[in-house]
Amino acid sequence: MNRLSTIRLRHVLLGCALAAFSAYSAAQQVLRVTTIPEEAATEQVRKFGPIASYLEKKLGMKVEFTPVSDYPAAVETLVNKKVDLVWFGGFTFVQASIRSGGKVVPIAQREEDTRFQSVFIAKTDSGIKTLADLKGKQISFGSQSSTSGHLMPRHFLLQASINPEKDFRRVAYSGAHDATIASVVSGKVDAAALDITVWKKFTSEGKVDTKAVDVFYTTPTFFNYNWSVHADMPVDLRNKLQKALLDIDPATPEGAEILKLNRATRYIPTTPDNYKGIEAAGRSAGLI
Structure with a gap:
């Protein structure tokens, strides 16, 4: 391939990359959020409405919260990138991680989730x-x-x-x-x-x-819930999202309301390793 052809190829590839980025950016003007339906849909909306409003301000983008019908639906929506952020239980996180080939990333959990019962x-x-x-x-x-x-x-x-x-x-x-x-x-x-x-x-x-x-x-204690994203989410957005969750301040009226509704004292970082015990329990019980 001559030098001119190489330059043209680079321009084509760059154009394709920019087009793909623009398309993703346009799509990412809305952060789509859901949760496992651990309580009635009306309660889920009441509980997560304030955190959606908070994230809109922190991220500078619209946040849409939509309840799903059952736990497997919450797993599939993130695995298939139909939503961007999901509140998982420890087991649904493990299921999503396995279904996605390790491409589901937990970014925050409540402090209470380190010693759940x-x-x-x-x-x-x-x-x-x-x-x-x-x-x-x-x-x-x-x-x-x-x-x-x-x-x-x-x-x-x-x-x-x-x-x-x-x-x-x-x-x-x-x-x-x-x-x-x-x-x-x-x-x-x-x-x-x-x-x-x-x-x-x-x-x-x-x-x-x-x-x-x-x-x-x-029961004895175990690790439980977390907020998770797909690994394909841009790192910058993932970092901003994680920081926004960790920055929820119980000393402010807004932060106090969010944390009370989420039954939390504060959010802290988490990692996939925290859920190895859940995965082992699932395999032992024949549920994985």
Whole structure:
């Protein structure tokens, strides 16, 4: 190839690169956000609306929050780059990482997510006081893809030599933590497992009578939720987004509202290695 042809080729390649960049930049005028549906869609919108407004100001771009119908949908939307930012549970992050070939990147988690726990609840007059008392009972988990509502409770049951499929009379899946609580309150099931922060929220707001339904077992700690992006997101935007999350200040009215709604004291950095334990639990339980 002569020198003139080489120069022309470089110009063509540069033009293609600039066109691709411009197309991406135009598309990236909107940051698309979603979350796993751990609670009802209306509650998700209420909880994440203020953080979307905050990110708009910090990033200088429009932020659109759209709830998804189920946990697998949250995984697929980020893997396929239909959204840019997702609030994952530890298990859905692991699923997304595996589905994408390691191209899903966690950028921030709540400080609380370094020592997360699940709780098992039952009616106080049920006679259920220990995990062993669950044998022969009807038990509900949340979504099958939930970390705190299924995977880790199942993991700790298996460690206690209790196999849900063999030892429970029936295993149900409510789909969300609030529905899990309702299933015990209504008597549809004898006991259930869920996210400790959702339980504390419901009890603090007086939505559950703890004289009638209460916790009888709390699990050991584990890593849980995070905000994740796709590795193809421009590094500059990823860094700005991470900084914006880490900069949410509890000393300001805006920051205090966001953190209260997100049941957080603050956001801190996180890495994929923090979720190796979740992946190991998933494989051990036969869920991966």
